[in-house]
Amino acid sequence: MKNDYPYRERELALDPERQFRFGEGKISGYCSVALGTLSLLAVLAYLYPAWLTTIELRQAYDAAFLQHFLKYGMYFSLLFGVLSFVLNGYKRLGAAGILLTLIAFALGGYTVPVGPVEPRRLSLGVDWLILAFLGSTIVFMTLEKLFPKYRNQVILRSEWGLDLFYFCFNHLAISAILIYANYHASHFDWALSQAVQDTVRSVPLLLQVVIIILCADFVLYWEHRLYHEVQLLWPIHAVHHSIEHLDWLAGSRGHFVQVFSERAMVMVPLYLLGADKAALDIYVAFAALQAILIHCNLGLSFGPLKYILVTPQFHHWHHSSEKPAIDTNYSAHTVLFDRLFGTYHMPNEHWPAVYGTTVPLPRSYLGQMLYPVTKHWKK
Numbered sequence: 557m558k559n560d561y562p563y564r565e566r567e568l569a570l571d572p573e574r575q576f577r578f579g580e581g582k583i584s585g586y587c588s589v590a591l592g593t594l595s596l597l598a599v600l601a602y603l604y605p606a607w608l609t610t611i612e613l614r615q616a617y618d619a620a621f622l623q624h625f626l627k628y629g630m631y632f633s634l635l636f637g638v639l640s641f642v643l644n645g646y647k648r649l650g651a652a653g654i655l656l657t658l659i660a661f662a663l664g665g666y667t668v669p670v671g672p673v674e675p676r677r678l679s680l681g682v683d684w685l686i687l688a689f690l691g692s693t694i695v696f697m698t699l700e701k702l703f704p705k706y707r708n709q710v711i712l713r714s715e716w717g718l719d720l721f722y723f724c725f726n727h728l729a730i731s732a733i734l735i736y737a738n739y740h741a742s743h744f745d746w747a748l749s750q751a752v753q754d755t756v757r758s759v760p761l762l763l764q765v766v767i768i769i770l771c772a773d774f775v776l777y778w779e780h781r782l783y784h785e786v787q788l789l790w791p792i793h794a795v796h797h798s799i800e801h802l803d804w805l806a807g808s809r810g811h812f813v814q815v816f817s818e819r820a821m822v823m824v825p826l827y828l829l830g831a832d833k834a835a836l837d838i839y840v841a842f843a844a845l846q847a848i849l850i851h852c853n854l855g856l857s858f859g860p861l862k863y864i865l866v867t868p869q870f871h872h873w874h875h876s877s878e879k880p881a882i883d884t885n886y887s888a889h890t891v892l893f894d895r896l897f898g899t900y901h902m903p904n905e906h907w908p909a910v911y912g913t914t915v916p917l918p919r920s921y922l923g924q925m926l927y928p929v930t931k932h933w934k935k
């Protein structure tokens with residue numbers, strides 16, 4: 557049985573070249589560029605909200621209030637830029653951060669007037685990108701620094717730039733993804749049942765959330781399993797599995813076909829259940845946070861919760877190329893369906909020693925997008 561598999565510890569050497577250390581100017585240089593880029597993007601979003609912000613998200617925040625944060629972001633970008641010059645290191649990054657922020661100031665900075673926005677369905681989710689990036693780095697990077705599973709894994713681990721590109725693409729494309737997902741769900745009108753929707757809405761809010769989680773998990777389980785076990789689909793999903801260092805950014809890597817199809821499939825149960833909006837909002841927030849969390853480099857044990865919910869340890873095993881873990885742990889939210897359908901792999905306290913695919917994939921974005929086609933050429 558799987559029990560006699562020789563589990564080993566992952567060996568990961570510290571790469572000092574990629575490490576962030578205080579006093580070198582590297583941290584301030586990167587912070588300056590990051591804040592400068594976000595500031596410029598935010599100013600552009602304030603200037604062209606119809607094209608660069610998301611209808612669904614605009615209802616959830618106060619654009620005028622967020623300009624206070626933009627103000628601090630811009631001044632901190634300048635401050636970090638100057639600091640990199642004072643510390644005499646990574647001055648190019650500091651200069652780039654200052655330049656980006658000055659362009660943001662020249663375009664109107666944090667004083668661009670906020671007014672009504674012409675509603676457009678298709679737009680770029682620049683607002684979603686900025687808020688998700690800030691939220692993810694603040695919450696999950698902090699957790700990873702406080703409770704790392706692999707202490708030697710650095711923030712700038714190999715291929716972080718590629719995954720940042722995926723992160724940006726997935727967030728910018730949010731309105732296109734939602735349009736496609738809603739269109740896809742509308743094909744299931746024939747399955748709508750007033751009785752089912754009335755029943756769902758008649759139960760307490762938290763129970764509605766549990767029902768949504770279970771139904772979504774069932775769909776996601778089978779969608780995920782098909783991506784692994786149908787030969788034609790695997791090369792698309794293999795892109796997500798090509799990553800060899802899991803962290804808060806890792807979950808972003810995925811072929812756009814998978815990104816679109818996953819959202820489209822999960823929209824079907826959400827549409828058919830017809831739960832209260834509050835329950836849907838709680839589910840969406842829970843699902844978004846859990847999707848990042850389970851990829852994190854996070855050694856927290858989660859206590860008895862790990863027997864109910866998908867945790868980092870559970871999903872890290874899904875990303876392992878070690879034999880007993882291949883084609884296991886498909887669930888996205890709870891461990892229920894893996895338990896039920898015999899694909900559960902959680903060997904006590906062990907974590908994987910190796911991550912990635914058994915066959916190496918191209919390491920570029922374009923190479924990975926074309927992989928489902930080029931794989932067959934090679935044959």
Ligand SMILES: [Zn+2]
Binds near residue numbers: 793797
């Ligand atoms: Zn998978």
